[in-house]
Amino acid sequence: MTDFAYAYARPSALEARPEGNALLLSAFAEDTVEAGTACFFQGRLRDSWLAARGLSTLAKVVAARFVPQSAVLRDPIVTAGSGMLRFEAFSSCNGVYARLDLGPEALDGEFLRSGTTNVDFNEPMVNALARISRTEPVLLSVGEQEVVLERAEGRVTERKVALPERWIKGLTTVQGYLAQMEEKLRLTRLQAVQLVQNLPAGIARTDFFLVLRGPRPSFAPVGGPGAVRVGGVHRLRLLEGLLPLCETLRVYATPDGQAAAFVLELGGGQQFVLALSADAWRGFSGEGNQLEALVDELPAEWVAGANALFRGNETFNPTLFALENGLAPDTVDRLCASLSAMGLLGFDLTENHFFYRRLPFRMQRIISLNPRLKNARALLAAADDVQLVSVGPGGLTEARVRGTSVWHTVLVGGPEQLRCTCPWFSGNQGQRGPCKHILAAQMRFVKQ
Template sequence: MPDLTYAYAQPSALTATPEGAALQLAAYAEYAPGAGAACFFQGQLRDSWLTARGLTTLAKIVASRFVPQSAALRDPIVTAGAGLLRFEAFSSCNGVYGRLDLGPAALDGEFLSSGTTNVDFNEPMVNALSRIARSEPVHLRVGQQAVTLERAAGHVTERKVALPERWVKGLTAVQGYLAEMEEKMVLTRVQAAQLVQSIPAGTARGDFFLVLRGPRPSFAPVGSAGAVRVGGVHRLRLLDGLLPLCEGVRVFATPDGQASAFVLALGGGQQFVLALSAAVNRGFSGEGNQLDTLLEELPAGWLAGANHLFRGNETFNPTLFGLAHDLAPATVARLCASLSAMGLLGFDLAENHYFYRRLPFKADRILKLNPRLKNARALLDAADDVQLVGLGAGGRTEARVRGTDVWHTVVVGGADAPRCTCPWFTGNQGQRGPCKHILAVQLRFL
């Protein structure tokens, strides 16, 4: 899928009005012209200075690049729904995810419509945010009408923004990791400030582990009971401006240590989330952590029905949803993974529920944005590319799969994790999701 180019009717800007400063975020939604409302929210920010600090941190994330050859992702996105505004962004290398949530207590205004849009975060607007005074009133308007998406018609003369495939792929992986995370520790306001001071100097080349030594948080190069693995710990310096301001921090991690997250309670209905991939050189878009769940296709009617329901409810707890509709947890997981593979779902750690992004319902994105799954299905199209070798004890299945000028041996099933002799599996050992050969064998024989 090629990049989609977006253009804005005018740049985002912070302007002076008789009532105070007005923050207008130029936006373009991924819909046809005229679809949806021109404005999602308009009103006052109750603590504009604190909100500006959060948006400035988000801008730092967008501008950061921890892998030199990575391309810029440019602008964040914003979702209005369920009485909240959620601003989301990735670092240019795609290994850091940030989100600023503004709840009802942070906003004094009106939600005119629910929606999701790509937001123009230009440099003059970011500079203006940094100059907002503590008591300065700021009016916020999100969803300003934008110019239509017409790259070849000659009508686009304003600043263009590309929407890469990995934007949606990154959102898919982050949601998958956040949904399985467990709370590991809670830090007080004082400990949050100490966390900034404890970040190791320089660029960390190996893993560090966040631990509590008495009441003080610190980072150790070796893990221990209760420690939280933090890959590329220097990336936490993105929170330098927010940690001293927050009321507390909740630290989360996946059971296998493949991702971590820091949820900052900023007070006044504001919350900031920072999620880190397992290593600096691992972008979320390449993780493949949802591939096992996406393996078995769901009926199109199920996906359309779930999309309609979630779109209307805007938030939902997966466990309660399954109980209410008499669905097995595995089925709910497959529904959520399928919709998140289209970019439609995010996950709120603090509330332990999903939230809906109003993006187009495009089921073909599931395969388009997951090439390993697409290639696995292609292997099954050839009659002899996936061959059974034998069945072993404990339900193990051994097969061989045709590669480029070589056959790969795959073992799946039973109590042990799947394995393959291909270079992808050898290099990653299953930590970034299964390879296409394992997926093909699972599709054929399990």
């Protein structure tokens, strides 16, 4: 199922020009482009060879499938603004998230406007990136729309691609995990190379833990103090070509071990981020880690007002936003969840702040991209599908919620972990967000 379809005038290309090669990324923005503005950014890459290596690694990620039945998708997202470019992508199975950040030090050019768009990574584009030499001057133009792009060899036929709904759902989940992460390890370039050399052979069927044995990083089947859980550790082979180029590798993980991230400091204002879901078969789009924050719906005008304040890549600081606007912290948490549910927020691990993407503002996506939330509201709309059983000490509430063919017992509102007797909760134990029965009980009986 797709959320929107994009049509490109032609594939991206490396175009030969008298002043040097120009890297042109075929783009389509969902927002209407301002009259007379053809590009978001136009300029030169200060280290074009290194940027090409980062973009090539991003292309490897978008072409990767760690779940056989997943569809092949090759369309990274680029956000321009605030003096930088961020290229983001998922693996086709949605379990790996990658981002290449090109900061002000990496760029020599002009930002004509801020915005977010999809770019086309086709085979000619990948091959062109591979041909860029260390000293080759390359111009980068991002955000071109309804303008014909041509390779040096001539005109290229236009293509149509589809942006799946699960990409926005994946963006929602990834920023939620990244915002929880803590830095666990910091490795040198030599240690980063050793990390790849110590990867277990073949496809990992069980969890591995990244540990330091003396100065050398290694993977063990059992964790210990300071160890980082890495599910589907074979996915790290995506970084084989880039790790030898990094100055520093920083490793992050969530406290509950449900996601890990690897940040490669490449120097010259370039940084590459790779985040992994807890298991190779788990796509970020199905995690639901923001659902509880969406239980209490905010007025649409509040969310729209916040959206109007920010441009592409601008910093969003929830604490500062709460102080400046006189809002309670829990209200800002719900605001963050609402913006994130539309794909509008990302998270920068090293700077420890959210950043903004300029996607179209569509409140209906909060429901349409979160079927568990939609189903919970349907349960509330029925006459007796959510029933109170008892309220115990500390506000612990027991409820009965109608399932497909049976009633489920739900516990919410107390200091203990949320519980439900449905198969979803039994199989995931709350690790992939609450089920629809817990959400319905929270909406009905727990005061937000």
